[in-house]
Amino acid sequence: MVQVTFDGPVLEKPKTLRICFRKTGALRYISHLDLMRTMTRVIARVHLPIKYTCGFHPIPHLVFSAPLPVGAESPREFLDIAVLRELDPADVVALLNDGLPEGLAVEKAYFAETKLQAIAAAEYTISIHTPSASPEVAAFCGSLLQEKPIVVLKHTKSGDKDVDISPAILGVESGFDEREGDIVLRIRLRADSGSFLNPDYLLRYLSSQTGILQGSPLEEWYAVVRTHLYNENGQDFC
Numbered sequence: 001m002v003q004v005t006f007d008g009p010v011l012e013k014p015k016t017l018r019i020c021f022r023k024t025g026a027l028r029y030i031s032h033l034d035l036m037r038t039m040t041r042v043i044a045r046v047h048l049p050i051k052y053t054c055g056f057h058p059i060p061h062l063v064f065s066a067p068l069p070v071g072a073e074s075p076r077e078f079l080d081i082a083v084l085r086e087l088d089p090a091d092v093v094a095l096l097n098d099g100l101p102e103g104l105a106v107e108k109a110y111f112a113e114t115k116l117q118a119i120a121a122a123e124y125t126i127s128i129h130t131p132s133a134s135p136e137v138a139a140f141c142g143s144l145l146q147e148k149p150i151v152v153l154k155h156t157k158s159g160d161k162d163v164d165i166s167p168a169i170l171g172v173e174s175g176f177d178e179r180e181g182d183i184v185l186r187i188r189l190r191a192d193s194g195s196f197l198n199p200d201y202l203l204r205y206l207s208s209q210t211g212i213l214q215g216s217p218l219e220e221w222y223a224v225v226r227t228h229l230y231n232e233n234g235q236d237f238c
Helices: 025-029 032-045 089-099 135-144 200-210
Strands: 010-023 062-064 072-085 104-111 119-129 151-156 159-164 169-177 182-190 221-231
Touching: 010 089, 025 072, 032 062, 032 089, 089 104, 119 200, 135 169, 135 182, 135 200, 151 200
Parallel strands: 072 221
Antiparallel strands: 010 072, 010 104, 062 072, 119 182, 119 221, 151 159, 169 182
16 A cells, blocks of 8 residues: 655645546446546545535545546546645655556646646547448448537436537548448547537437447447547647
């Protein structure tokens, strides 16, 4: 077990420590709320000197990057915490990895100079396995996602309603993986707080338009990996 004592000088002003972590394997099926709970418990257990919320039951003040859809994997997610003492980010990495379950792992930690609100877009790789997969079907799926409008039934705070999601689709590339026999889509979507788009809506639209992903889950399935997060200038977020 990693042993670290955080007894560095108290900071005059809290500093934002950014945690870069991956979420893979079976942990891709936990919700964003479950992720928050897991990180909260691990951080509290190792006694990091961080800012807590006010109230009757104070909890660590955590700020996550754009929520990762349930079932999606990502090699690079972000979590910001406000630390109250001088510390070595490498110690934080070691402590957190010692307490995290398999499928969650911290890659690095560093003091951030940007805000998570600067995230503007996310890129996903979606692999679709279906008996009808072919280069032609892959190309057709790509063309469908570049049409306007793309109307889907979307859940909103005011209830379910038809919404045109095409403005949130920033780029689409389609291909066919001959080795696996899969349709492969690389899609860039808006990911700012005002217009975040879950890629599941794209899959539902493709299913309704093409008939794929409507059969047995033993014959048809898909995998989603969020590969990149970008700022408003199209640069990798860090």
